[in-house]
Amino acid sequence: MSSSVKGMRDLWGDELRWFRRIEEAVHRVFGAHGYREIRTPILEYTEVFKRSVGDSSDIVNKEMYEFLDKGNRSVTMRPENTAGVVRAMVDHKLLVNNDPQLFYYMGPMFRYERMQAGRYRQFWQIGAESFGVASPESEAESLAMLFDFLQGLGLKSLSLSLNSVGTPESRPAFNAAFRNFFDARADSFCGDCHRRIETNPMRILDCKNTRCQEALEGHPTMVEFLDDASRAHHSRLKELLTALDIPFVENPRLVRGLDYYTRTAFEVLSSDLGAQSALLGGGRYDGLVKVLGGPDTPAFGWAIGLDRLAMVLKQLHGEAPFNPPPLLIPLGEAASSKALRLARQWWALGLSVQLETRGCALKKALGSANRMGVKLALILGDGELEKNAVAVKHLETGQQEEWALEDVPLKLRERLSQKP
Numbered sequence: 001m002s003s004s005v006k007g008m009r010d011l012w013g014d015e016l017r018w019f020r021r022i023e024e025a026v027h028r029v030f031g032a033h034g035y036r037e038i039r040t041p042i043l044e045y046t047e048v049f050k051r052s053v054g055d056s057s058d059i060v061n062k063e064m065y066e067f068l069d070k071g072n073r074s075v076t077m078r079p080e081n082t083a084g085v086v087r088a089m090v091d092h093k094l095l096v097n098n099d100p101q102l103f104y105y106m107g108p109m110f111r112y113e114r115m116q117a118g119r120y121r122q123f124w125q126i127g128a129e130s131f132g133v134a135s136p137e138s139e140a141e142s143l144a145m146l147f148d149f150l151q152g153l154g155l156k157s158l159s160l161s162l163n164s165v166g167t168p169e170s171r172p173a174f175n176a177a178f179r180n181f182f183d184a185r186a187d188s189f190c191g192d193c194h195r196r197i198e199t200n201p202m203r204i205l206d207c208k209n210t211r212c213q214e215a216l217e218g219h220p221t222m223v224e225f226l227d228d229a230s231r232a233h234h235s236r237l238k239e240l241l242t243a244l245d246i247p248f249v250e251n252p253r254l255v256r257g258l259d260y261y262t263r264t265a266f267e268v269l270s271s272d273l274g275a276q277s278a279l280l281g282g283g284r285y286d287g288l289v290k291v292l293g294g295p296d297t298p299a300f301g302w303a304i305g306l307d308r309l310a311m312v313l314k315q316l317h318g319e320a321p322f323n324p325p326p327l328l329i330p331l332g333e334a335a336s337s338k339a340l341r342l343a344r345q346w347w348a349l350g351l352s353v354q355l356e357t358r359g360c361a362l363k364k365a366l367g368s369a370n371r372m373g374v375k376l377a378l379i380l381g382d383g384e385l386e387k388n389a390v391a392v393k394h395l396e397t398g399q400q401e402e403w404a405l406e407d408v409p410l411k412l413r414e415r416l417s418q419k420p
């Protein structure tokens with residue numbers, strides 16, 4: 001009768017444990033680089049995305065959860081977070097002094113995607129954005145953070161696919177050369193590419209159609225048409241990446257399709273899953289802040305899919321084990337009151353313990369404990385109450401022993417420190 005909305009799923013158990021591990025790494029690693037977290041609303045006025053993601057993109061055209069609110073204003077559930085972060089920077093006037101502003105975010109995004117494996121309609125992204133710095137050094141810093149984060153999670157075979165898309169000033173020369181190239185073999189390109197040659201030629205470079213990809217053999221590259229400053233920027237970034245031991249390959253077909261994207265564009269590929277697949281993408285977007293009504297501000301950022309990253313980590317490392325805390329089982333009313341007081345003392349000491357509060361028979365309590373994967377049951381019956389002790393049952397081995405109540409915190413700590 002009831003099921004979750006198509007493309008949207010509950011996160012729990014092993015998958016959620018991987019999400020949590022990743023999120024903890026994000027706070028730790030990004031925080032160490034001086035990035036601050038920002039959480040923007042899930043709903044934004046539709047304009048924010050139309051102006052930033054771009055009217056001609058698939059996201060805006062086909063994939064947005066867009067509706068009128070009760071006040072008849074068009075609002076959209078964010079399909080990505082850069083637009084919201086830029087809107088927030090402008091709202092809070094964080095960019096007026098030209099100070100560098102470093103922010104990261106994570107949270108759910110919504111796209112009405114065609115259903116396929118690993119694609120969801122509610123999915124999660126982690127992203128980092130740096131505002132106010134135009135230098136290749138800021139890009140190298142952000143990419144170093146990204147690699148430290150991914151390598152820290154155990155991903156090994158990462159490589160950066162890199163390009164420069166130039167600037168709005170250098171692009172007309174590329175577009176003209178590309179148009180000549182295109183016209184000479186126009187028949188080989190798909191209908192979408194014929195539209196793109198009029199609206200946004202560089203988007204042809206990443207057309208998914210294999211015939212178009214073959215027809216692109218020998219195409220003019222954007223890097224050949226860079227202005228001097230963009231060329232120097234690109235070389236310097238490559239020099240810095242080499243010095244940082246971040247492996248990269250130049251990919252002249254890598255594009256970020258909109259006008260406010262400038263210079264650096266990149267993807268990170270991982271072969272940890274066998275075939276190389278893109279884990280994330282990003283680049284420089286010096287024109288966007290202005291598009292959203294802010295001061296002219298250089299910016300650089302990227303976004304990574306958390307769902308996909310969690311999947312890769314699970315395949316690499318297996319399940320993220322769940323260790324439920326020991327279960328304290330009181331038998332009878334007097335033991336129940338004592339157990340509540342004891343558990344509270346132990347919680348206050350920072351220990352983890354779960355309380356059986358059903359007042360049920362021992363057999364039933366142990367049955368549930370076994371099904372929940374509990375490894376240790378601390379049983380408090382009348383006999384134990386008299387002796388100020390607990391009966392301790394190791395559920396994996398069936399072994400029993402007795403601990404004095406005053407020794408319990410120490411014994412629990414010892415067990416924790418013995419865990420691998």
Ligand code: AMP
Binds near residue numbers: 080120121124125305
């Ligand atoms: P994009 O914002 O389209 O550049 O996507 C950045 C990353 O987000 C991708 O590399 C994916 O890992 C992830 N992503 C995008 N769309 C989805 C989706 N529908 N479901 C799951 N992950 C997604």
